[in-house]
Amino acid sequence: MTSVYLAGPDVFLPDAFEIGRRKIDLCMRHGLSGLFPLDNAIDAAAEDASLRIFRGNETMMIAADAIIANLTPFRGPGADAGTVYELGYMAGRGKLCLGYSNDPSSYADRVRQFTEVVLRDGRLVDAAGLTVEDFGLGDNLMMMHALDLHGCALLTPRQPPADIWRDLSAFETCVRMAAERLAAMRPQASR
Numbered sequence: 001m002t003s004v005y006l007a008g009p010d011v012f013l014p015d016a017f018e019i020g021r022r023k024i025d026l027c028m029r030h031g032l033s034g035l036f037p038l039d040n041a042i043d044a045a046a047e048d049a050s051l052r053i054f055r056g057n058e059t060m061m062i063a064a065d066a067i068i069a070n071l072t073p074f075r076g077p078g079a080d081a082g083t084v085y086e087l088g089y090m091a092g093r094g095k096l097c098l099g100y101s102n103d104p105s106s107y108a109d110r111v112r113q114f115t116e117v118v119l120r121d122g123r124l125v126d127a128a129g130l131t132v133e134d135f136g137l138g139d140n141l142m143m144m145h146a147l148d149l150h151g152c153a154l155l156t157p158r159q160p161p162a163d164i165w166r167d168l169s170a171f172e173t174c175v176r177m178a179a180e181r182l183a184a185m186r187p188q189a190s191r
Contacts (some may be wrong), residue, residue, distance in 0.1 A: 001003070001032065001033040001184075002029055002031070002032055002033065002065050002066075002179075002182045002183075003033040003034070003035050003063060003064045003065055003066075004032050004033070004034055004035065004064055004065065004066045004067065004068055004175070004178055005035045005060055005064035005066070005067045005068075005086070005090065006020070006023050006024075006027075006034050006035060006036045006037070006067075006068055006070075007037070007067055007068070007070065007082075007083045007086040007087065008069060008070025008071075008072070008080065008083050009070065009072070009074040009075075009080035009082075009083060010023070010070055010165070011036075011037050012040050012074075013165055013168075016038055016084075017038060019165070020036035020038055020039070020160055021034060021070075022168060023168065023171060024036055026168060026171065026172050026175050027175055029173055029175075030107045030175050030176055030178075030179040030181055030184075032175065032178060032179055035060040035061065035063070037053075037056075037057050037066055039050075040056030040057065042054065042056055043063070057086070061086060061089055061090055061093075061095075062093075064090070065094065065095065065096065065172075065182055066090075066093060066096035066097070066098065066151070066178050066181075067086060067087060067090040067096070067098070067181060068093055068098045068099065068100070068169065068171065068174045068175065068178060069083050069087045069097070069098070069099040069100075069101045070083065070088065070099075070100060071083060071084075071087075071100065071101045071138070071139055071143065071154065072100075072101045072164055072165070073101070073103050073110055073139075076114065077107060077110035077111045077113065077114055078107065078139050078140060079139050079140075079143065080112075081100070084140075084143060084157035085142060087099065087146055087147075088142075088143075088146060091146040091149075091150045093131070095152070096150065096151050096152070096178060096181055096182060096185070097147055097150040097151040098147065098151045098152055098155070098174040098177060098178055099147050099151075099154050099155070099156040099174070100154065100156065100170035100171055100173070100174050101138050101154060101155075101156050101170070102156070102157060102160055102165075102167060102170060103138075103140070103156070103160055103164060104138070104156040104157055104158060104159065104160065105136065105138075105185065106134075106136050106138065107132075107133060107134075107137055107138060107139050107140065108124060108132050108133065108134040108136075109140040111126060111132050112183065114174055115127045115128075115148050117132050118178050123140075134156075137154075138154045138156060141155070151181070152177060153168045154179075155173055156170065157169065157170055168184070176178055
């Protein structure tokens with residue numbers, strides 16, 4: 001069965017296992033096998049737990065045919081750093097990349113929620129005088145174009161759902177798109 005790595009900060013939610021099960025079930029409904037990072041049986045108390053988690057997730061990504069990345073902003077104006085790494089890793093391996101965010105606002109607008117942003121010398125800068133990327137994109141241009149070039153544009157709802165962490169509407173759209181794209185990429189059986 002075609003497999004999809006399910007990246008995102010969902011693993012940090014208090015009901016992470018339930019969210020993972022829901023995502024895996026949605027994948028199965030569309031003929032895909034969802035690989036959720038918490039499915040790695042790792043002893044979190046082990047001395048080298050972080051390295052084991054990394055290696056387990058990397059093994060899943062290598063085995064996967066695609067990634068669906070939850071790029072909903074996490075603990076700041078941008079996507080979760082681990083998820084961003086995973087998206088880049090999969091793009092670098094030439095895998096199908098899809099992503100969604102349940103926050104439809106632009107990156108620059110979200111930065112404004114965390115710090116003062118002003119126009120200086122024709123560019124946006126934050127309170128520290130650092131340039132704020134302002135291309136009207138949902139997040140950093142490297143992630144957005146990795147999606148564009150290795151799959152499809154970031155999926156976002158028109159309005160944020162009531163519960164941005166548990167509403168899986170955009171995720172399911174990505175699953176449906178992944179199933180269609182992966183099916184089209186499979187070699188056709190000779191007749």
